[in-house]
Amino acid sequence: MPLLWYMCNNGTCCDVRLRKSNVVVVQYRDEGYLVLDGLLSPEECDALRDRMSEITEQMDVPEHCRTQFSTDHDEQLKKQGNADYFITSGDKIRFFFEKGVFDDKGEFIVPKEHSLNKIGHALHAYEPLFKAVTHSPKVQVMTEPSCCEGLQCIYIYIIMVFSITFFGTVGGAVLIHGEVVHRSAANTSDASRHVYTFHIMESQNTIWSPENWLQPTEELPFPSLYT
Incomplete structure (x- = not known):
């Protein structure tokens, strides 16, 4: 189970740790992504998978809330644009x-x-195992600065006409700059793509756009990473 991180647009949350390697800094700033192997142990990944299996088995979703998730623009508008369940x-x-x-x-x-595309969007707040990973010292340190081989998880476009391929490892993380163009194709294989994705933004001198569909609420403001 790799982690997929979307980092703040200005890259400042990576600077302190990444200064240790000019090569890594240049790659992140030029290409907008980093692959970090071994951030989580296999045991931590297994624990997250086991808990997710329990959540999935216990889910009880009313028929009218059985929303198909899509990243296709037209289908988003059709399936999700007016769906309160998603918004x-x-x-x-x-x-x-x-x-x-x-x-x-x-x-x-x-x-x-096998029915789920995603579960969102507050695992980090209400599920102790996922909260522990999201706010773990290992993640905090990284912000002060194998999957199945052949199973396509994400395309990252370095130049608009080219994409790159890399192999992830169990417990590895992919850091993606907020301005990087990327996409995930439909999974047509017989293997599931288990990925825990969370977004991190710089809060200092930053205003969260009111036009973003996901907004903090009184019940759950955006939590600080260092909690």
Whole structure:
């Protein structure tokens, strides 16, 4: 289970740690990404997977809330644009599904564990294991500055007409600059892509745009990483 981090646009949250290697600094600033192997232990990854299996098995989603998640622009507008279930999920744990996992009556036609596209967006707040990872000293240190081989998880575009390929490792992390163009294609393999993704932004002298769909709430303000 790799971690996928989206870092602040100005890159300042990486500077302190990354000064130790000018090569790494140059790569991050020029290419907008870093691959960090071994951030989490295999045991930590297994614990996260086990807990996610429990959450998935226990989920009870009403039919009218069985929202398909899509990164396609037109499908986003169609499926999610007016869906309160998605828009109000910033301070909750909710389930979003792949295409073709329900029959005409809204019943599952695939195993629950294979039906999900994502679970969002407040695991870091309400699930102790995920909260511990998100706010762990290992992550905090990195901000002061194998997957299945052949299983495509993400495309990162260095130049708009080219993309790069790299292999991740179990417990590794991919740091992605906030301005990097990237995408994930549909998973058509028989292997699941287990990734825990969280976003980090610099809070000092930064204003969170009111136009962003995900907004902090009174119940769950954006937490400081150092908590």
